[in-house]
Structures are given as C-alpha cells and as structure tokens.
Amino acid sequence: MAQTQLTFARVIMHIVAFIFLAGYMLYQKVPLVQGMFMFAVCVFYWLIYLSYVIVNNMKPKTPKFKLAGKRVVITGGSSGIGFELAKLCVEAECSKVVIIARNEGRLKAKVAELKEMVSTDDQVISCLSLDLSSDGAEIANRMKRLGGVDLLVNCAGYSVPGEFENLDTNVFEDMIKANYLSAVHTTHAIVPSMIEKKQGQIVFLSSVGGQLGIYGFTGYSGSKYAIRGFAEVLYHELRPYDIGVSLAFPPDTKTPGFDKEMEQKPKLCQAISEQAGLWEVEDVAKIIKDGIVKRKFMIGFGSDGYFMNALSAGASPANSVLEFWVHSFLGPILRVYMLFLQNMWTNMIDNELKTN
Numbered sequence: 047m048a049q050t051q052l053t054f055a056r057v058i059m060h061i062v063a064f065i066f067l068a069g070y071m072l073y074q075k076v077p078l079v080q081g082m083f084m085f086a087v088c089v090f091y092w093l094i095y096l097s098y099v100i101v102n103n104m105k106p107k108t109p110k111f112k113l114a115g116k117r118v119v120i121t122g123g124s125s126g127i128g129f130e131l132a133k134l135c136v137e138a139e140c141s142k143v144v145i146i147a148r149n150e151g152r153l154k155a156k157v158a159e160l161k162e163m164v165s166t167d168d169q170v171i172s173c174l175s176l177d178l179s180s181d182g183a184e185i186a187n188r189m190k191r192l193g194g195v196d197l198l199v200n201c202a203g204y205s206v207p208g209e210f211e212n213l214d215t216n217v218f219e220d221m222i223k224a225n226y227l228s229a230v231h232t233t234h235a236i237v238p239s240m241i242e243k244k245q246g247q248i249v250f251l252s253s254v255g256g257q258l259g260i261y262g263f264t265g266y267s268g269s270k271y272a273i274r275g276f277a278e279v280l281y282h283e284l285r286p287y288d289i290g291v292s293l294a295f296p297p298d299t300k301t302p303g304f305d306k307e308m309e310q311k312p313k314l315c316q317a318i319s320e321q322a323g324l325w326e327v328e329d330v331a332k333i334i335k336d337g338i339v340k341r342k343f344m345i346g347f348g349s350d351g352y353f354m355n356a357l358s359a360g361a362s363p364a365n366s367v368l369e370f371w372v373h374s375f376l377g378p379i380l381r382v383y384m385l386f387l388q389n390m391w392t393n394m395i396d397n398e399l400k401t402n
C-alpha cells in the first residue's frame with residue numbers, strides 16, 4: 047500500500063513538472079515542432095519511468111533470495127535436475143536440504159552423496175519417501191512434519207510422450223497428478239508457514255513443452271501448462287508476503303527421466319524437440335539456481351529460452367524493466383519467426399504421415 051501511494055505521489059509530481067514545462071514553453075513562445083518534440087520526450091521518459099516503478103512494485107520486496115542458511119525441500123531430488131539442484135543448495139551452504147521421491151533406496155544413496163559435500167557441521171541433509179501422486183491429505187501430513195521451509199523446489203515429474211490416439215487416457219490423469227497436483231499439494235502444505243514468516247521462494251518446473259505445442263506432447267504439455275497457470279496466479283497472491291515464485295522452462299536435458307522418455311518418443315516429437323538442443327543437467331540446474339537467487343519469475347535457458355519466454359510472456363510478471371521492454375518488442379517479431387519454424391514442423395509431420 048505504502049509503495050502504491052508513493053507511486054501516485056510520483057505521478058502527480060510528474061504531471062506538475064510537465065504543466066510547468068508546457069507553461070514555460072508557451073511563455074517563451076517555443077515553436078510548435080520543438081514543443082511537440084519536447085512533449086514526445088516527456089511521454090517517452092514517463093513511460094519508461096512508470097514501467098520501472100510498476101515492474102518493481104510487482105516484485106517481492108526483498109530483491110535477492112540468498113541460499114546460505116535456508117531450509118530447502120526439493121521434490122524429485124533423488125534424480126536428474128532435482129538432485130543437481132540439491133547439490134548446488136548444499137554447496138551454497140543451505141542449512142537443511144530435504145529431498146523427496148518414492149524410491150527409498152535411491153533417496154538414501156543420494157543423501158549419502160550429498161552428505162559428502164557438506165562443508166559446515168550444522169548442515170542437515172535428509173530425505174522423505176513419499177508418493178506425490180497420492181492422496182493430498184497424506185502428502186500434507188507428511189510434509190508438515192518437516193517443519194519450516196524457506197525454499198520449495200517442485201521437480202518431481204515425468205513425461206509420457208505419444209500420439210494422442212495411442213496414449214491411454216489414464217496417462218493424462220497420472221501426469222496431472224505427478225506433474226501438477228503434486229506441486230499443488232506440497233505448496234499448500236508449506237505456504238502457511240512461509241506467510242507467517244513473510245519469507246520464502248517456491249519453484250515450479252514447467253518445460254518448453256509448457257510454452258508451445260509440440261507433436262506428441264498432448265498429455266505432458268497439458269500438465270506443464272497447468273503448472274504455469276497455477277504459478278502465475280500464486281505469484282500475485284504471495285508477493286505481499288515477500289514470498290517469490292519461479293517458473294522454469296527447460297528444454298531437453300540429459301537426465302534419467304529424459305532417457306526414459308526417449309524410449310517411447312515418437313520420431314516427430316524427438317525431431318522437433320531436439321531443435322531446442324539437448325542440455326547438460328549441470329547447466330540447467332545452475333541457471334535455475336541463479337534464477338532463484340534473483341527471484342526471477344520466468345526462468346529460460348540460453349538464447350532460445352530467452353526468445354521462448356519473450357514469445358510466451360503474455361501478462362506474466364517481468365524480471366526487470368529491461369526484460370519487459372525487450373520482450374514487448376521481440377514478442378511480435380518472434381511470432382512471425384515462429385510461423386516459419388512451424389511451417390517446417392508442419393512439413394515434417396506431413397512428410398512422415400504422408401496423409402497429403
């Protein structure tokens with residue numbers, strides 16, 4: 047509230063300054079063209095200034111989320127991106143790192159690996175074996191027993207690709223549970239304590255497949271678009287409590303989950319997906335970590351990721367005023383660029399299916 051009023055006062059100040067300037071120019075009988083130029087400069091300055099204030103008002107109050115000393119929970123922390131992030135959190139001296147997954151053997155092995163990286167005596171590493179696709183009440187109960195959480199990273203999830211007509215509809219339900227509802231339940235369990243503490247950061251894993259429709263991802267994309275809708279609303283609801291929300295959109299990344307996906311990926315799905323490259327899990331985790339520290343909302347990977355974020359920014363919170371303006375101008379151009387990329391995909395699909 048205080049911040050909004052301040053903005054209002056600043057707007058009034060600008061209007062008053064503008065009236066004085068206009069009055070001075072009339073008094074000095076400044077030529078019309080020159081006056082109009084001045085006016086344009088003022089409007090331009092104003093727009094930049096206002097967008098700067100608004101973008102910053104839309105962010106959590108604390109600009110950085112420092113990892114040292116934080117209590118972290120990572121779902122899907124026993125493999126792939128989640129485990130790599132757990133390593134980075136241990137390295138950054140988080141005071142507590144809890145990894146959650148189903149397979150207890152793998153969890154224990156990964157906890158042992160993490161414990162070897164510990165640098166201070168008071169760092170606690172532990173795990174929780176829990177099926178996040180199960181009943182919400184059960185998840186809430188088990189999660190609440192973990193105690194306070196400062197950073198929640200929702201990494202648990204997987205992809206079952208396939209042409210729609212070949213996918214069992216159960217797969218859709220399973221992915222909504224594992225990729226989407228899992229994050230709803232974990233977040234619901236920890237948010238009250240974050241609100242009380244007025245501190246926290248919550249991270250969700252969407253995918254480039256949650257930004258545009260790729261052949262073969264009907265089930266997967268449904269769940270990853272859902273995460274985005276959820277995260278975007280949550281961002282606005284939690285900002286007043288200085289709780290940040292981040293949403294990462296990784297491309298294909300070398301993980302055990304990706305290997306499994308490859309076993310059943312339609313050729314077309316693979317051919318289109320690989321145009322965004324195949325990333326090393328270390329690089330992906332590092333970018334997510336940096337995004338968390340900077341409290342970014344949309345986290346993209348590399349230049350393609352930056353472009354994909356610009357293309358799909360919509361009305362999502364901007365990470366900075368510069369990013370806001372770059373996205374605003376790049377967005378429409380990228381829409382045209384995508385037309386040609388998609389023409390290629392359309393031709394690939396037609397050639398493969400030979401229906402035309």
Ligand SMILES: NC(=O)C1=CN([C@@H]2O[C@H](COP(=O)(O)OP(=O)(O)OC[C@H]3O[C@@H](n4cnc5c(N)ncnc54)[C@H](OP(=O)(O)O)[C@@H]3O)[C@@H](O)[C@H]2O)C=CC1
Nearest residue numbers: 122124125126127147148149178202203253298299301303
């Ligand atoms: N790798 C990629 O190409 C990309 C991945 N992503 C997303 O990133 C996230 C991580 O992917 P990635 O690292 O590849 O995945 P991995 O398969 O390597 O790891 C997945 C983790 O989630 C856990 N998990 C899966 N289902 C459940 C469940 N029902 N309850 C609890 N834990 C579960 C797994 O453990 P366990 O099986 O023991 O439960 C494992 O720890 C996923 O959400 C994925 O969709 C996004 C874009 C690209």
Ligand SMILES: CCCCCCCCCCCCCCCC(=O)[C@@H](N)CO
Nearest residue numbers: 205253254255297298307319322350353
């Ligand atoms: C304007 C810029 C253009 C950029 C090119 C875009 C090309 C589209 C590629 C789509 C890649 C989809 C990856 C899904 C990864 C994933 O989530 C699964 N691997 C999970 O296992």
